[in-house]
Amino acid sequence: MRLWGGRFEGGPADALTRLSVSVHFDWRLVPYDLLASRAHARVLHRAGLLTEDELGRMIGALDDLERACKAGEFRPTVADEDVHTALERGLLERLGTLGGKLRAGRSRNDQVATDLRLYLRDHVRHIVSRLVELETALMSQAEQHAETAAPGMTHLQHAQPVSFGHQLLAHVHAFARDIERLRDWDRRAAVSPLGSGALAGSSLPLDPQAVARELGFDSAAPNSMDAVADRDFAAEFLFDAAMIGMHLSRLGEEIVLWASQEFRWIEMDDAYSTGSSIMPQKKNPDVAELARGKSGRLIGNLMSLLTTLKGLPLTYNRDLQEDKEPVFDSVDTLLLVLPAVAGLVATMRVNTAKLESSAPDGFALATDLAELLVRRGVPFREAHEAVGHLVVWCQVNDKDFDELTDEELVKVSPHFTPDSREVLSVPGALAARKAHGGTAPDRVRDQLVALRETVDGQAAWASGN
Template sequence: MRLWGGRFEGGPADALARLSVSVHFDWRLVPYDLLASRAHARVLNRAGLLSDDELARMLAAIDDLEEACRSGAFRPTVADEDVHTALERGLLERLGTLGGKLRAGRSRNDQIATDLRLYLRDHVRTIVSRLVELETALMSQAEQHADTAAPGMTHLQHAQPVSFGHQLLAHVHPLTRDIERLRDWDRRAAVSPLGSGALAGSSLPLDPQAVAAELGFDAAAPNSMDAVADRDFAAEFLFCAAMIGIHLSRLGEEIVLWASQEFRWIEMDDAYSTGSSIMPQKKNPDVAELARGKSGRLIGSLMSLLTTLKGLPLTYNRDLQEDKEPVFDAVDTLLLVLPAVSGLVSTMRVNTAKLESSASDGFALATDLAELLVRKGVVFREAHEAVGHLVVWCQVNDKEFGDLTDEELAKISPHFGGDVRDVLSVPGALASRKAYGGTAPDRVRDQLAALREAVDAQAAWATGA
């Protein structure tokens, strides 16, 4: 059943056969290979290479084979080198010699390039749907906590108070960029290699553009050599997947911190936590940790394919058999992780009291105090220095800003009048950050409105609505 061998006097060595076989992982391409086979059968018919009766029999056999594959009645065997070999065997079993006519004008080289594009374009839409679910979970929590003050941090040190809703939305924006990258990727991936043959096209009167349109591509590949050699679409997808993994990892890292005894910002739902086999009190953030860990796998898949591609001459080389497993693994990883992270986010309970009580810790209102002096005409450099001296004085005397008397403030700097107390309020600090993109609760609600519109459009794209 090999699709080659006419010029060989003997079969391949067992070691070569085991090395060459890919059907154990490319079998998932069955529906896409059969979809392309239907389109190819029709173009052969229009070219006069299949009669109408032969076309009807061919399409009926493909339908029957697809159902047999779906039910498990037809499976690959150890003798099938790849998905294409197995499916041709299935057609020959149903059609006899007629089944062999389908191979005219195409090669496994353009078949696999087409199948993989079809597979990815289909699964990218599912990935986008799962990303939308995570965006929605984050936005729902952000809506509830637009007015909840939280410690904003840089270098993992208290910096300035922020709306916790603002921080949650800071994780939504990277996800929207991830989706836009995938949508942009899809535009470049919407090119059909089918009709390119092994590398030079075909002398048969085929119509690659018609095949492309039938398969949902925007166009046929303009260069047959590039079409069978190109795996940019796979590498670019893996880059998008790696970036998604990085964004999930960063969110996971924050959730691990938020759920810790030191932070106690959130309580995870039991359904998305695990315990310890030895310590009865433990409630571990395994979903967040696994999301963080899976990012390395996604980055590794990208590096694996880029390394494979970097030294390949045109056109097809068997090295390209290594393109599918990283892609399949990335798809499987994302579709495994995303629902779990969405569930974790949607069910976590935010400890509002803990957040708000610590929002001003670490002299987090110092910047507001410096900006008050700037509004009074003090040069920012001087204002920064004056407030810095005030922080040192408070640390030496074990006081917070709110504990200071007017006399103590005046001793530290003549710039500090009684009006400094007007800005020593966390709600006031949040409300003052009202410029576009700021953390003021009203701006957070503006963000939410804009994000809902964007996410609705992304969801519609994913479902084809």
């Protein structure tokens, strides 16, 4: 049942067969291969290469083959080299010699390039749907905590108070960019290779543009050699997947920290936590840790395919068999991780009291004090230095800003008058940062309004609307 072999006197060695076989992983392309086969049958009919009766029997056999594949009644065998070989066998079993007519004008080279594009364009929308669920969970938490003050950090050190909702929405913006990259990717992936044959097109009167339209592509490939050699769409998808993984990893790392005894910012729901086999008291953030860990797979898949592609001459080379497993693994990984992280975020309980009590720790209002002096005409360089001296004085004397007397303020610098305390308030510090993009609760609510519109549009795209 090999799709080649006419010029060979003997069969391949067992070692070659084992090396060449791909049907154990490319079987998932069945629905896409059959979809493309129906379109190809119709173009053969329009070209006068199939009669009306032959076309009807061909479509009926392809439909029956798809039903049998879904039901598990038709499966690949050890003799099937790949998904294309297996499905042609199924077609021949149903149609006899008529089934062999479908191969006219196409090659496994343009078939697999088409199948993989169809598969990815379909599954990218599933991934976007799962990303929307995560965005929605983050926005729901952010809405509840627009006015909850939290320690904003740089270098993992207390820096300035921020709205916890603002911090949660920072992750939404990152995932929203991921979705926009995938939508932009889809525009470039919407090019059909079918009709390119092995590399040079076909002398048969086919219509690649009609096939492209039937399969939901925007156009047919303008260059047959590029069409069968191009795996930019796969590599670009893997880059987008790696970026999603990186963003999941950053969110996962923050959740690990937030759930620790040292932070105690959140309590994870039991449904999204695990325990220890030896320590009864443990409640572990495994979902967040696995999200962090899976990013290594996603980044590795990108590196794997890029390394495979980097030295290939035009056009098709068997090396390209290595394109599918990293793509399939990245799709599977994202569809596995995203629902779990969305569930973790949606069900976590935020320790508002802990967040707000620690928001001013580490002299986090120092910048507000320096900016007050700037508003009074003091050059920022001098204001920065004066507040730095005040911090050192407080550390030496084991005091915080709100414990200083009027005399102690003036003693450190004449710039610090008693009314300087007007900015030493966490709610005031949040409200003051009201410029576009700032952490003021009103700006957080503005973000939520804009993001809901963005996410609604992303959800509509994922559903095909």
